[in-house]
Amino acid sequence: MIRGTSFLLFLVYSLVHLLSVSAADINSDTISTGELMRGERLFYGLVEGKFGEMACADCHNTMEIDTFNWNPNAWEIAHKYRDRSLEEFKRAVLDPGGRTMSRVHQTFNLTEAEVTLIKFFLDEFEEAGLAKKKPVINKIFLFLLLGVVLTWIVLDILFIKKVRRRWILGILFVAALGWQIKLLYEAGTALGRQHNYEPDQPVKFSHVVHVADNLIDCQYCHNTVGHAKTAGIPAMGVCWNCHVIVREGTHAGRHEINKVVEAYESGKPIQWIRIHNLPDHVFFNHAQHVTIAEIECATCHGPVEEMHRVRQVSDLSMGWCVNCHRDTEVQIIDNTFYEQYEELSKKLRGGEIDRVTADMVGGTECSKCHY
Numbered sequence: 001m002i003r004g005t006s007f008l009l010f011l012v013y014s015l016v017h018l019l020s021v022s023a024a025d026i027n028s029d030t031i032s033t034g035e036l037m038r039g040e041r042l043f044y045g046l047v048e049g050k051f052g053e054m055a056c057a058d059c060h061n062t063m064e065i066d067t068f069n070w071n072p073n074a075w076e077i078a079h080k081y082r083d084r085s086l087e088e089f090k091r092a093v094l095d096p097g098g099r100t101m102s103r104v105h106q107t108f109n110l111t112e113a114e115v116t117l118i119k120f121f122l123d124e125f126e127e128a129g130l131a132k133k134k135p136v137i138n139k140i141f142l143f144l145l146l147g148v149v150l151t152w153i154v155l156d157i158l159f160i161k162k163v164r165r166r167w168i169l170g171i172l173f174v175a176a177l178g179w180q181i182k183l184l185y186e187a188g189t190a191l192g193r194q195h196n197y198e199p200d201q202p203v204k205f206s207h208v209v210h211v212a213d214n215l216i217d218c219q220y221c222h223n224t225v226g227h228a229k230t231a232g233i234p235a236m237g238v239c240w241n242c243h244v245i246v247r248e249g250t251h252a253g254r255h256e257i258n259k260v261v262e263a264y265e266s267g268k269p270i271q272w273i274r275i276h277n278l279p280d281h282v283f284f285n286h287a288q289h290v291t292i293a294e295i296e297c298a299t300c301h302g303p304v305e306e307m308h309r310v311r312q313v314s315d316l317s318m319g320w321c322v323n324c325h326r327d328t329e330v331q332i333i334d335n336t337f338y339e340q341y342e343e344l345s346k347k348l349r350g351g352e353i354d355r356v357t358a359d360m361v362g363g364t365e366c367s368k369c370h371y
Contacts, residue, residue: 036124039114039117039119039120042055043056043074050110051109052104052106054104054107059071059104060073060076061130062130063130068204068309071252074130075129079126093105093108139183139186139187143184149176150176189317192279193316194275194316197275197312198310198311198312200273201272202259202270202272203256203259204309206251206309207308208307209249212305213250220238224286226291228286229287236269239260239264275312278316283369284369292335293328324358325358325359326359326363327357328357328358332361333349338361344356344361
């Protein structure tokens with residue numbers, strides 16, 4: 001009885017000590033497993049009375065997600081503050097700056113010691129990284145499963161002969177083989193294509209904010225689109241034209257814009273990820289389509305002004321391009337580029353044809369796109 005009471009008192013003492021420890025008493029050399037666990041529980045909001053509306057993990061995801069999150073994930077925060085002082089981290093948590101984050105963080109009821117424990121938990125988390133999503137049954141597994149079914153059907157027909165109604169095996173064989181052929185066709189046609197490709201960028205640049213809200217023209221940032229082959233990735237100086245003044249974003253506060261500031265001040269360019277890619281043997285010229293044909297950006301890129309994170313809307317396949325060339329009318333009247341097509345111009349003016357499409361001026365010739 002005495003031994004049990006002593007053990008209970010020891011647990012109570014340990015708990016009180018853990019709760020009352022001061023920030024000055026904690027450092028990376030003396031941090032214990034129990035303190036790390038408390039830092040983790042604090043981050044996930046599992047300690048009662050410490051958070052108001054949301055806890056840290058409610059905004060800063062700790063596993064890979066497909067949805068767009070304006071807030072930096074837990075690894076980004078851990079990586080950013082890994083080699084920074086505790087004081088910097090405390091300021092970021094207790095007084096983050098920015099209207100949105102400040103409103104949420106003001107509901108926190110954390111002591112400096114508890115913020116320190118969260119910092120040490122994130123230091124450990126940075127090494128582990130974001131949790132991966134569990135794998136799901138994919139098309140390769142389904143293809144192999146269908147192969148097993150086909151093999152069983154053939155074996156039963158030739159050797160086992162367990163199924164008496166052979167017509168059932170026939171239906172199963174045709175269905176399984178047809179499904180496999182469909183999977184092979186889809187995989188073959190998808191080679192080299194990135195339909196719906198939507199990667200995370202190093203900076204969460206929103207076209208909704210820049211194009212729809214602030215009415216910035218596409219060609220202000222992509223300023224080579226009218227005279228060059230490519231639309232061009234905006235130079236850091238273009239970003240700096242605005243962000244030398246604008247230092248706080250509508251959704252992400254200062255965090256994302258600070259990446260732009262740091263890149264400009266360090267002279268290191270931001271490594272943007274290209275989304276719309278064509279095979280190496282395909283030639284495409286933006287100037288031809290934008291300046292001469294006067295094709296709108298949205299024709300190929302979709303409603304980019306509605307995207308926080310840009311995705312590839314069209315599959316950009318050869319069939320998609322050819323169909324567009326067959327359907328798209330070319331304005332050859334009073335267009336100096338098309339003066340070479342005199343015969344077509346005469347027919348159009350004379351009423352022999354009612355319009356000229358891109359395929360009529362070589363838009364479906366192999367050598368136009370493949371060289």
